[in-house]
Every structure is written in structure tokens, then in C-alpha cells.
Amino acid sequence: MIASENVDENAPTLKSGIQPQGSTTVVTDPSLVISGKGSPLLTNQGGFVTNPSVIPIGANTVIAVRFDYRILSPATTDRVISAWLQLAGTTDTQLRVTIS
Amino acid sequence: MLKNAKATGTFSSDAQTAGATFYVLKLSVSPGVSLVIDNIALYRQEVTTQDAAPPTWSRLLTAPFPRLANRFENRTDNTAALAFNEGTPFTYSVEQIESRLAFSDVIAGLSLQNQTQNPDSIHRIRALNPNVVILPDRFFEQQNLLQPAFLMPTLPPLFCPTPKAKSSVSLIPGGASPSSVPAADHTISYFPQHRRKVVNGR
Numbered sequence: 054m055i056a057s058e059n060v061d062e063n064a065p066t067l068k069s070g071i072q073p074q075g076s077t078t079v080v081t082d083p084s085l086v087i088s089g090k091g092s093p094l095l096t097n098q099g100g101f102v103t104n105p106s107v108i109p110i111g112a113n114t115v116i117a118v119r120f121d122y123r124i125l126s127p128a129t130t131d132r133v134i135s136a137w138l139q140l141a142g143t144t145d146t147q148l149r150v151t152i153s
Numbered sequence: 154m155l156k157n158a159k160a161t162g163t164f165s166s167d168a169q170t171a172g173a174t175f176y177v178l179k180l181s182v183s184p185g186v187s188l189v190i191d192n193i194a195l196y197r198q199e200v201t202t203q204d205a206a207p208p209t210w211s212r213l214l215t216a217p218f219p220r221l222a223n224r225f226e227n228r229t230d231n232t233a234a235l236a237f238n239e240g241t242p243f244t245y246s247v248e249q250i251e252s253r254l255a256f257s258d259v260i261a262g263l264s265l266q267n268q269t270q271n272p273d274s275i276h277r278i279r280a281l282n283p284n285v286v287i288l289p290d291r292f293f294e295q296q297n298l299l300q301p302a303f304l305m306p307t308l309p310p311l312f313c314p315t316p317k318a319k320s321s322v323s324l325i326p327g328g329a330s331p332s333s334v335p336a337a338d339h340t341i342s343y344f345p346q347h348r349r350k351v352v353n354g355r
Contacts, residue, residue, distance in 0.1 A: 056195040071193065074181065080189065087191035095188045100181030108195065110176040115198035117167030117273055118178060125187035128156040131234055131243075134182050138168055141175035150176075152168040153230040153271050 055116075056108045064091035070107035075099035087121050096126075100134070105141045118152065155234055157243045165277070167198070169269040198272070212284045213258060222259040226290060228267055229254065229274050247274075255281035261288040 058071050065079040073079075077099035079091045086092045093101065103110065110116055116138060124133060140148035154164050170176045178195065182188050213220070227237065229250045236242045254260055255278045267274055267289070279285060 054194055055197045056193075058193040059191060074179070085189055087189055089191070092189045092191040093193075095180075095182045095190065096186070098181050098184055100179065101193075102180075103178045103195070105175045105177050108178075110170060110178065110197075112170055112172045112174060112176075115167055115169045115200075115269075115272055116176075116178060117165060117196040117198065117276075118180070118193070119163065119165035119196070120190045120193040121161075121163050122154075122191075123161045123189045124158070125189060126185060127160075128183045129185050130183045131156055132183050133154040133156055133158060133186055133188060134164075134180055136166065136178065136180040138170050138176045139179050140173045141177050148173070149179075150168045150170055151270065152166045152178075153228070153274075 056103070059089055060091040060093065061089035064089075067093065067101070068107075070104050071101050072104055073099070073101050077101060085123075085125075087123060094125075095134075102139075110138065155230065155243065155247060157233070157246045159246070159248065162248075165273050166271070167196070167273040168271070207286075209284055209286050213286050216258050216284065220258045221256065222261060223254055223257040224262040225254055225260055226262045227264045228271050229278075230271060251278050252281060254278055255285060257282075257285065259286045259288065262290045263287060265289050265291060 056068075056070050058068055060067065060079055062068070065081060067073060067079065073093065076097040077093055077095050080086060080094045081091045085094065095101075118136060127133070136152040138150040138152065154166075158164070225232075229247050231237075233245055233247045233250055234242055236244065251274065260278070263275075275287060278287070
């Protein structure tokens with residue numbers, strides 16, 4: 054394991070290795086929290102990105118992501134989430150590896 | 154995660170980076186989605202060299218009969234989302250497909266893409282059935298780094314079909330037209346060391 058985040062240590066913020074993006078927030082409402090003190094809530098195309106200075110991801114490396122989830126509002130498109138490995142410092146879709 | 158995933162559960166997936174020095178992992182929800190997540194974990198898969206048959210192969214020898222095999226092409230996530238030639242997309246979830254696959258003693262035909270773009274699928278299947286033997290699909294054109302001739306959109310004149318006897322079909326754009334070379338078969342001269350005999354377009 055190279056990184057983990059259960060939000061309990063730093064709630065209502067995340068550790069420096071995982072940075073929230075867009076409208077991602079940390080909820081502390083017990084009816085929404087999956088476990089512990091808080092859980093990230095991803096809405097409106099929000100998400101997170103890893104910090105390459107804290108979680109370095111190098112070349113030719115298999116990286117796995119795993120998390121517990123609860124869908125509050127389902128997808129109207131084919132996917133609930135999209136995940137990918139992006140060349141650091143870029144946004145070019147040609148420079149990413151899609152994670153299914 | 155596809156739209157027909159369970160409302161609650163554990164999601165896992167992975168992929169292999171390419172050759173650049175630094176990558177970041179990004180994740181975002183689709184428009185309209187509200188998703189609570191927790192217990193996020195990132196793993197790096199350590200690569201080991203394997204020069205012997207996997208132990209699952211020898212365990213298969215002692216598996217009770219009937220031994221079940223399932224030929225399953227492509228990837229479980231693509232099959233769930235696209236259904237290819239067999240049904241309606243999103244009829245089955247990835248979890249349902251993998252649970253059914255894991256019931257087999259042997260799974261053949263999975264795409265090599267799984268190794269770099271979806272290896273967690275293999276992990277999930279093996280977690281359900283640690284003894285499963287998985288044989289990926291690899292057809293002979295994949296042995297070459299060169300794209301096979303019939304997939305090349307255009308070929309330079311040097312590599313156009315060389316009429317061997319007579320030809321009734323022009324497989325390659327820019328090649329001989331049916332009317333100019335009417336008849337039976339031809340050989341595609343792709344590279345001298347890689348020749349592919351083509352008969353009646355097959």
C-alpha cells in the first residue's frame with residue numbers, strides 16, 4: 054500500500070497526498086458517513102487527485118485504487134465515476150491511462 | 154465504476170502507467186452523481202519474474218470432474234458496458250459477470266489488455282476462485298510489433314497486394330480493383346518475412 058485515507062485523522066479535510074477537486078467536500082453527518090468521523094462526498098463532477106510530491110507514481114507501474122462507496126444519486130450516463138492516471142502537470146487526454 | 158454497480162459496496166480498479174516519469178491518479182464522478190466514499194487505499198503492484206508454470210496449473214490436475222471451462226473474450230468491464238454480440242448493455246454488472254466466470258476451473262480468451270488496463274479484474278476473479286487457470290487470448294498477429302496488413306488504413310505502393318494469379322477482391326485501399334484483376338486469390342506482401350495468404354477475402 055502506498056497511501057490510504059479514511060478521513061478520521063484530518064476530518065473535515067483530507068491528507069496532503071489526496072487533494073479534493075471541484076465540489077468535493079467531507080461530510081460528517083452520521084447518516085452519510087460510511088465509517089469513522091467523516092467521508093468525502095463527490096458531487097457535480099467533483100473528485101480527487103493525488104499529490105505527486107507526496108504519492109509519487111512512476112513509469113510502468115501498476116497502481117490500484119480501492120474504496121468503499123455509497124451512491125446517493127445514480128448516474129444518468131454509463132459511468133458513476135471515471136478514474137485515470139494522468140501524466141503529472143498535464144491535462145491532455147492523450148497523456149492518460151484510463152482505469153476502468 | 155459502471156452505472157449498474159450496486160448502490161453500496163467496495164470499488165477497486167487499476168492500470169499500468171506508461172513510460173513518463175510522474176503520474177497522478179485522478180478520479181471524478183459523472184454529472185448528476187452524488188457519491189460518498191471512504192477508506193481510500195492506493196496500492197502499487199510489485200512486478201516479479203515468473204519462469205515456471207503457475208501453481209494453479211498443477212492444482213487443476215487434481216480438480217474433481219466435471220472440470221468447467223469458460224471462453225470469455227475481451228474484458229469483464231467492457232462486456233458489462235457494451236455487451237458486444239450477446240445482449241443488451243448493462244444487463245449484467247461487472248460483479249455478476251466475474252462471479253459467474255470465477256465458477257469455472259479454466260477461463261480462456263481474456264484480452265491481454267487486462268494485464269495493463271484492468272488487472273484488478275484478474276485479482277477479483279482469483280479472490281473468488283484461487284485455483285482458477287486463466288489463459289489469455291493471443292492470436293498470431295499479436296506476436297508482431299507490426300500492425301497486420303489488413304488493419305492498415307493505407308499502405309505505401311511497395312506494400313500493396315501483389316497479384317499472384319488473379320484476384321477478385323481488393324482488400325487494401327489503393328490496391329487492384331475487382332474489375333481490373335478478376336479471379337481467385339492473391340498474397341499480400343507486407344514485409345518479406347511476414348506474408349499472409351488471402352483467399353477470397355478470408
